[in-house]
Amino acid sequence: MAKIIVVTSGKGGVGKTTSAAAIATGLALRGNKTVVIDFDVGLRNLDLIMGCERRVVYDLINVIQGEAGLNQALIRDKRTENLHILPASQTRDKEALTADGVEKVLEALSQEYDFIVCDSPAGIEHGAQLAMYFADEAIVVTNPEVSSVRDSDRILGLLASKTRRAERSEPPVKEHLLITRYDPNRVTSGDMLTLDDVREILAINLVGLIPESEAVLRASNQGVPVVHDMDSDAGQAYADTVSRLLGEDVPLRFHEFQKKGLLSRMFGGGRR
Amino acid sequence: MKLLEFLKRERKKSASVAKERLQIIVAHQRGQRDQPDYMPMLEKELLEVIRRYVQVDQDAINISLDRDNDCSVLELNVTLPRDE
Numbered sequence: 001m002a003k004i005i006v007v008t009s010g011k012g013g014v015g016k017t018t019s020a021a022a023i024a025t026g027l028a029l030r031g032n033k034t035v036v037i038d039f040d041v042g043l044r045n046l047d048l049i050m051g052c053e054r055r056v057v058y059d060l061i062n063v064i065q066g067e068a069g070l071n072q073a074l075i076r077d078k079r080t081e082n083l084h085i086l087p088a089s090q091t092r093d094k095e096a097l098t099a100d101g102v103e104k105v106l107e108a109l110s111q112e113y114d115f116i117v118c119d120s121p122a123g124i125e126h127g128a129q130l131a132m133y134f135a136d137e138a139i140v141v142t143n144p145e146v147s148s149v150r151d152s153d154r155i156l157g158l159l160a161s162k163t164r165r166a167e168r169s170e171p172p173v174k175e176h177l178l179i180t181r182y183d184p185n186r187v188t189s190g191d192m193l194t195l196d197d198v199r200e201i202l203a204i205n206l207v208g209l210i211p212e213s214e215a216v217l218r219a220s221n222q223g224v225p226v227v228h229d230m231d232s233d234a235g236q237a238y239a240d241t242v243s244r245l246l247g248e249d250v251p252l253r254f255h256e257f258q259k260k261g262l263l264s265r266m267f268g269g270g271r272r
Numbered sequence: 273m274k275l276l277e278f279l280k281r282e283r284k285k286s287a288s289v290a291k292e293r294l295q296i297i298v299a300h301q302r303g304q305r306d307q308p309d310y311m312p313m314l315e316k317e318l319l320e321v322i323r324r325y326v327q328v329d330q331d332a333i334n335i336s337l338d339r340d341n342d343c344s345v346l347e348l349n350v351t352l353p354r355d356e
Contacts, residue, residue: 146293146294153302157301157305160305161305190287190288193291197291
């Protein structure tokens, strides 16, 4: 049986797809059979971040409506063994995504895979609720910024009430906080919520902290999940996150302000 | 010198202001989380009924639902203005 993990946030643009791509890739790199599913019907982007946009033939909706088999729609990742991508439909109506259909797809994937990562659309509507409905665990992606934190709290409310686990009174969805775009520099100057502020307000377990990093845009430009760039801070931070998801105890990195030395200040040895 | 201090103080503030605002809004959101969906509507209509007789403010009415093991208690608190 696969573990189903939803990557969600409420607010858009906080790094859900970047995180879903990096975490799914990281899980596969660690030897787990992993599939990552795009639930953002009409605005798919996971294929671009994963670098397989030209290989999309069939999508999740085709499978749900019986127009294609699951194996026809699954795209094998070219760089990473054990990793598949199930893209969202670009043209179809959102309503084509049904709970029954999603359940069948997840059940079939569960037989084959160790992890199913669901990349949720923004918002708290139909698509977002379906992406989280069958989840065992949730990664709540949050920027240290007021609107993102408030929306994350709303999502936590939905996870506690509108999921299958909640409706069946099963053990609740395990919630993880993933803070992205963290800038220790601005935290030090008092202009950004600290790690502890966000943790205190949302009161859930922290699974990772991704620093604001140039590597993220570079990775999406190239369609290579940032976790492949292990020279970068963001790549390492996502790898740490994956380790923690797998139950390892990894110390937190990249949350402290690094004072630049004289030389790097003079020659601009920026963060990679 | 004064200007520098002023600027410094202003800069320090924004993250802690953000935290305070979030703590309030999140506490409010969580209060509503366990309520049934009809509560906001019920609150609004009750307020309308009360206003037919007494002029009260929006925040003079406080409504909450507490669940015990075998029953729920709907608690309604209305602060009426003092008679003249």
